[in-house]
Amino acid sequence: MRGRHRLKHTLREKVGRWTQPRDFILDILDRSREHLSAKDIYDILYSTHPGIGLTTVYRTLELFHRLGIVKKVSSPDGQSRYELSSEEKKAHHHHLICLGCGKIIDYQDFAKEELELVKKTEKVLSQKHNFLIFDHNIEFRGLCEKCRKTLAVE
Amino acid sequence: MRGRHRLKHTLREKVGRWTQPRDFILDILDRSREHLSAKDIYDILYSTHPGIGLTTVYRTLELFHRLGIVKKVSSPDGQSRYELSSEEKKAHHHHLICLGCGKIIDYQDFAKEELELVKKTEKVLSQKHNFLIFDHNIEFRGLCEKCRKTLAVE
């Protein structure tokens, strides 16, 4: 909770105007442990504030993304999903993605070993390819428990 | 070259009919060291065989993907990009993705260390979350040389 308020404070300074939609969307992102699509957020929002449009959700997510507080992950189902970035959530993690339903699960096992490898790799790659690396992403793809059962026949 | 012919032979058996479009598209994928979007492939194809439609490209890529010989990577620009799968190209690798232009570069450094970590992680995750893991993906995201220069002012 304290973290959330600090974040809002920072945002108020970075952003031109702190509006209701921005406030609500930040709260939804902050509360959710899931990775939400723009539509997901719109639907949640719709139940309490039906006046807010899907466009605003997209624009707000885009804004938060530019400010570096939201990460965008493209799901195999064609949508993008959004989450507060690790810095804000204070936990570096990666994803387990279900190819059946698009669901994304976080994991943060082996963070230390991963970090070593990632650092080493980043260093070599950025030199070799003259690339400016901002970020990395590790995913494991497969089927979640539910989809395993559903698709069992095939 | 020999590899390519063996692959075609295998495919002829797995697939119902071995048609011209399928043949051309396989060749384009096999020759290219880039990760091509459906449109890219269509454009290449168009210069020599203007009769073949974009739909067929999508359907063929989807077919190859189902057969496991083509990998699909979603690029931050919203398109999907396709490449022959590692098994066929005989080299396990991962991606360096440019957030500016969507370009994807392969790398295969630290494959051995990566494999260790990946194996260990897969084992733990599949048990913990009851997930059936097919595949993993590691990406580094940033700006390629060209986009670094273009965006330098911002």
Added chain:
DNA sequence: CTGTGTGCAAAGCATTTGCACTATG
């Protein structure tokens, strides 16, 4: 007050689908 942010409707893209036609096996 004065723009910045918003909602709505329409436009833009990548991808998929329906259907009549073609060409493989």
Added chain:
DNA sequence: CATAGTGCAAATGCTTTGCACACAG
């Protein structure tokens, strides 16, 4: 020849844009 595969045009679904209005600072 029978039917799997194809091309075209239209449909779909996510995301972006244009424009008049609304409200935060």
